[in-house]
Structures are given as structure tokens and as C-alpha cells.
Amino acid sequence: MLETSARLLRLLRLLSLFQARRDWTGGELAERLGVTTRTVRNDVERLRELGYPVEARPGVAGGYRLGSGAALPPLLLDDDEAVAVALGLRVAAGGAVAGIEETSLSALAKLQRILPARLRHRVESFGSHALPVPAGTPPVDAETLTTLALACRDQLAVRFDYEAHSGGSSRRSAEPYRLVHRRQRWYLFAWDLERADWRTFRADRIRPLGPPGPRFAPRPTPPDAEITARVDSGVARGTWRYTARVIVDASAEHVRARIPTPIEIEELPDGRCAFAPGSDDPERLALYLGMLGADFEVVQAPELVAAVEQVIARYQRAIGAGEV
Numbered sequence: 001m002l003e004t005s006a007r008l009l010r011l012l013r014l015l016s017l018f019q020a021r022r023d024w025t026g027g028e029l030a031e032r033l034g035v036t037t038r039t040v041r042n043d044v045e046r047l048r049e050l051g052y053p054v055e056a057r058p059g060v061a062g063g064y065r066l067g068s069g070a071a072l073p074p075l076l077l078d079d080d081e082a083v084a085v086a087l088g089l090r091v092a093a094g095g096a097v098a099g100i101e102e103t104s105l106s107a108l109a110k111l112q113r114i115l116p117a118r119l120r121h122r123v124e125s126f127g128s129h130a131l132p133v134p135a136g137t138p139p140v141d142a143e144t145l146t147t148l149a150l151a152c153r154d155q156l157a158v159r160f161d162y163e164a165h166s167g168g169s170s171r172r173s174a175e176p177y178r179l180v181h182r183r184q185r186w187y188l189f190a191w192d193l194e195r196a197d198w199r200t201f202r203a204d205r206i207r208p209l210g211p212p213g214p215r216f217a218p219r220p221t222p223p224d225a226e227i228t229a230r231v232d233s234g235v236a237r238g239t240w241r242y243t244a245r246v247i248v249d250a251s252a253e254h255v256r257a258r259i260p261t262p263i264e265i266e267e268l269p270d271g272r273c274a275f276a277p278g279s280d281d282p283e284r285l286a287l288y289l290g291m292l293g294a295d296f297e298v299v300q301a302p303e304l305v306a307a308v309e310q311v312i313a314r315y316q317r318a319i320g321a322g323e324v
Contacts, residue, residue: 004043007033011043013076015054015066023063040064079119086111086123100142140186140204145179147208148188152176156212157193163205171209174199175216178224180231187231191219198222200231233264242285243278244301250294258292274299282307 014024014032026037033040044054044064055067077085089111092104112120151158155175162172174190181187186203222230248255252265252273259275266274279285286307289296298304 004046007035008043008046009076011040012047012052012066015047015052015064016076023057023065025063029064082111082115082119083122086115086119087126090123090126097139097142097145138204144206144208145186145203147212148176148203148206149179151212152178154212155215155218157214157216158190158212159209161207161209162201163207172201174201175219176212177218177221178227179203180228182228182231189227189231198230241278241280242282242301242303243276244285244304245274245276245299246289247272247274247297247299248292248294249296250292254294255292283310286311 010033011029014029026040029040030037033043035043044056047054053067055065057063057065086108089104089108092100112123115123148158150156157173157175159171159173161169163169173193174188175193176188176190178189179186180189180200188201188203188206190199190201191197192199221227247268249272251271252267255265255273255275256263263275263277268274277285277288279288282303285304289308290311298308
């Protein structure tokens with residue numbers, strides 16, 4: 001029979017396995033621990049005295065499970081979980097979410113002090129050999145992010161001031177459904193009440209107006225994969241100063257293989273395709289289109305047409321300058 005302290009730790013570990021199941025019966029726990037159901041009941045009481053909120057439900061479908069309490073009790077992590085948490089704290093300390101850098105470093109320091117040497121070496125090797133890549137994007141306020149997450153979970157409407165890419169501001173009312181992390185930014189996928197349609201908002205441009213509420217009845221929501229695709233499409237259309245419709249003398253597969261980011265591509269009946277790229281710099285977009293490896297036509301985008309002409313003239317001068 002296991003010693004009491006070791007048995008309590010194993011019992012706590014079993015109760016923490018929410019991914020596999022929700023409830024353990026007293027008989028199942030007794031069999032796993034090699035003790036009687038009476039000992040299980042006594043051990044459950046000991047865990048409660050230590051601050052762990054172990055819940056018990058009577059009946060045939062009932063059992064024990066670990067709930068949430070008023071205070072945070074000590075956590076049990078296996079080796080891979082401990083390393084994952086430590087690496088996550090390192091990333092968070094880099095400033096992806098504003099306002100949690102200092103607390104992330106503090107939590108990481110506490111965790112590293114108690115990590116076994118074999119795990120500490122794994123975490124330290126990541127810190128010493130992985131160079132942070134500057135995101136180049138403004139961090140989102142941690143309080144805003146958690147407010148939006150709770151509003152999504154509890155189905156609470158939100159009101160906020162929103163700064164558009166152009167710099168203008170508008171007041172919005174929305175029913176939030178999902179937070180999506182794409183391209184080093186957080187986005188809110190929500191039903192815009194004024195526009196009566198789904199919209200994607202950059203979280204770092206959201207300024208909440210008061211606490212969320214009231215509660216709303218959930219609408220039929222697209223599947224998660226479709227939500228992600230809609231966010232990608234909205235990002236591609238809405239973040240650039242200049243956009244254009246481009247028809248390419250190639251298949252959609254050919255173009256998709258040469259574009260590093262997800263984008264909607266329309267297949268045309270004659271074997272060609274069309275898509276709508278964007279950029280804050282028309283000349284950069286012109287150079288980018290030149291790498292598609294196929295002829296293309298620019299439709300209704302005078303700034304891009306002018307930029308393509310400038311690039312062509314520059315290349316022609318380069319060829320002419322090299323002639324003898």
C-alpha cells in the first residue's frame with residue numbers, strides 16, 4: 001500500500017485528468033490506488049483540508065471530481081506539462097500580451113527553482129539558443145483580452161470603441177463568439193449588431209466601454225475552421241491601404257503555392273484565377289506579383305498600375321545600363 005502522502009498525490013493526479021473523464025467513482029479510485037473505498041473517502045477529506053475543492057456527486061452516475069475553489073491550491077504537473085508551462089511563460093515574458101511580462105518572469109522564476117535538473121536543462125537550452133523574433137505588432141492589453149474571452153464564454157454582449165486601420169474611430173456593439181490568434185495578432189470574431197453581420201476586429205484596437213452585458217442568445221455559429229478562414233480573409237482584405245483585383249494566367253493551385261499567407265483565390269472558367277492582394281506600398285505589391293511566375297492583369301487599381309510601370313522602367317534602365 002502506498003504511503004499516505006504519496007497516495008494523496010496520486011489521487012490528486014487522477015482527479016486532475018479532466019481530458020479523459022469528468023468523474024471517478026469511489027470504487028474506481030480505490031482500485032487504482034489499491035485501497036478501500038473508506039480510505040478514498042478519508043483521503044478526499046484530507047485533500048479538502050489542504051484546499052483542494054474535491055466535489056462529490058451521489059447516485060449511480062455520480063462520483064468525485066476536482067472543482068474550482070476560492071483560492072488556488074498547489075498544482076501537480078508531469079514533466080512535459082512543466083516544460084510546456086515554462087516555455088509558455090518565456091514567450092509571454094517577451095511582450096506578446098501587454099501587462100503580463102513582469103508576472104510571467106516572476107512565475108517562471110518560481111517554477112525554475114523547483115524544476116528537477118533534467119527539466120531545468122531543457123528549459124534553459126530553449127532560452128539560451130532560441131532568439132526572439134520581434135513581432136513588429138502592437139501588443140494587446142491583457143485585461144482587454146481576458147474581458148473578451150470571458151464575454152465569449154458567458155455569451156455577454158460588448159460595447160467598445162474601435163480604431164480602424166485608417167486611423168478613424170467608431171463605437172461598436174457586438175456579440176462576441178471567438179478569439180483567434182493569427183499572424184502574431186489576436187482577433188475577435190463577433191456578430192456586429194449595427195451591421196447585422198459577422199465581423200473581425202483586431203483586439204489591440206478594441207477599447208471596451210464598461211463591463212460586458214447583457215447576456216445574448218447564441219446564434220448559429222460557423223464551424224471553427226470556417227471562422228479561422230473568415231478571419232484570414234478579413235485580415236487579408238482589411239489591413240492594407242491599397243488593394244487590387246489581379247487576374248493570373250495560371251491555376252489557383254499555382255498561385256496558392258507561391259503565396260505565404262492564406263488568401264481567397266477565385267478559379268475562373270478559362271483555367272485562370274483571380275485574387276485580391278493588398279499592401280501599404282504599391283511598389284512592394286508590384287514586386288511581389290512579379291514573383292508569381294505567371295502573367296497577370298491588374299484590374300481597377302491605378303496606384304498598382306503606376307507602381308508596375310515604375311518597376312518595369314527601372315528594370316529596363318538596368319538592362320540598358322549594362323549594354324556595351
